[in-house]
Amino acid sequence: MEIPDWLAHLSVDNRGRPVPYVNRWGSEKGELLTIRHDPHVGGPAIFCDDEHETEPDFKAQNMQRQRECVAAGLCQVCARPIPWSRRFLVISGMSVEWVHVQTLGRTVPVVTEPWLDERCARFAMERCPGLIRRARKAELTLVPIRRQKDTQLVVSRGWVEGELEEASRELEPAMWCKIALPKLTIRKGPRGTGAGTGAGTERDTADPAR
Ligand SMILES: [Zn+2]
Numbered sequence: 001m002e003i004p005d006w007l008a009h010l011s012v013d014n015r016g017r018p019v020p021y022v023n024r025w026g027s028e029k030g031e032l033l034t035i036r037h038d039p040h041v042g043g044p045a046i047f048c049d050d051e052h053e054t055e056p057d058f059k060a061q062n063m064q065r066q067r068e069c070v071a072a073g074l075c076q077v078c079a080r081p082i083p084w085s086r087r088f089l090v091i092s093g094m095s096v097e098w099v100h101v102q103t104l105g106r107t108v109p110v111v112t113e114p115w116l117d118e119r120c121a122r123f124a125m126e127r128c129p130g131l132i133r134r135a136r137k138a139e140l141t142l143v144p145i146r147r148q149k150d151t152q153l154v155v156s157r158g159w160v161e162g163e164l165e166e167a168s169r170e171l172e173p174a175m176w177c178k179i180a181l182p183k184l185t186i187r188k189g190p191r192g193t194g195a196g197t198g199a200g201t202e203r204d205t206a207d208p209a210r
Contacts, residue, residue, distance in 0.1 A: 003016075003018050004119075004123065006078060006119065006120075007077070007078055007120075007123070009078075010077075010078070011056075013055070013056050014055075017127075018077075019056040019058075020076055020077040020124065021065060021069070021074070021075075021076060021077060021078065021079035022061045022062060022065045022066050022069050022076040022077075022114055023056050023057070023058060023060070023061065023062065024048060024050055024056070024057050024060040024061055024062040025050040025051070025053035025054070025055065025056050025057065025062070026050045026053025026054075026055060026057065027055075027057060028048075028057075028060065030160070030161070030162035030163060030164070031163070032048050032049050032050055032053075033046055033047070033048055033049075033160060033162075033163075033164055034046075034047050034049060034164075035047070035164060035167055035168060035171060035173045038064060038067060038174060040067045040068055040070075040071035040072060040177065041067060041071065041155050041174040041177065043173075043174060044171045044172075044173040044174070045063070045064065045067065045173045045174035045175070046063050046064075046160065046164070046168065046173045046174070046175055047063065047064045048062050048063050048064065050062055061076075061112070061114075063175060063176065066112070066114060066176055066177065067174065067176065067177040069114035069115060070114045070115070070153065070176075070177035070178070070179060071153065071177050073087070073115060074114070074115065075114075075115055075116055075117045075120050076113065076114035076115060076116060076120075077116060077117075077120035077123070077124050078117070078120050080117065082115055082116075082117045084145075084146060084147060084148055085146060086117055086118060087115045087116075087117070087144070087145050087146070088115065088116045088117070088118060088121045088142050088143065088144055088145065089111055089113065089115065089116070089142075089143050089145055089179065089181075090113055090116060090121060090124070090125065090140050090141070090142055090143075091109075091111060091113075091140075091141050091142075091143050091184070091186065092140050092141065095111060095112070095113060096109045096110065096111055096186055097109070097110045097111075097112070097178070097204075098110070099154060099178070099180065099204045101152060101154065101180050101182070103152070104152070104180075104182055106182075108152075108180050108181065108182045108184075109180070109181050109184050109186050110154055110178045110179065110180045110181070110204070111178065111179050111181065112176055112178050112179075114179075115145075116142075121142050122142075125140055125142065143184070145179075145181070150181065150182070150183050151179050151180065151181060152179075152180040152182065153177060153178070153179065153180070154177070154178040154179070154180045154204050155174050155176075155177055155178070155204070156174070156175045156176045156177075156178060156202040156203065156204045157172040157173060157174055157175060157202060157203060158172065158173075158175050158202030158203060159172070175202050176202070178204065
């Protein structure tokens, strides 16, 4: 695959495909998970230390990079910061969750796929197997999100099975940073698998700090 200049810094898989920044490497192994402080959520969070893994899993996002992309406004593919004037989200009926946001007092559409800049969005919709597999190509819609006030950050917290079960039940670490879109008009569809949370459980809470 020919890799555009602006993605030349990304790692490639064994078939030469660029691997988006947010992608998880390796399979979901409990031993890669730790709980540490994450400044992007201002508290304990689950990290998947996958930097020594050699095979990307195009169907999954890495938790700490997903939170970083959403909270810091980075493009999920190239990891560059995107100004509000140029942010997009890829939205599909399958990838939208409906979450009750207490501060809004109602159920609103929420996405877990982080931001994209326009060129990466177009590239990803055509070429990135991860995004396509996570959000069914036929239904993908590229939606410009231009103002921070049209969004609200939602942090999911939860626990994971295995070695971290006791600690994660006690600490309720952050898992994913999601983007609530109270103004988006979208029909309710079947809930998709989204980023996938792995074993354990999570609940969504609106982040009062933002
Ligand atoms: Zn990008």
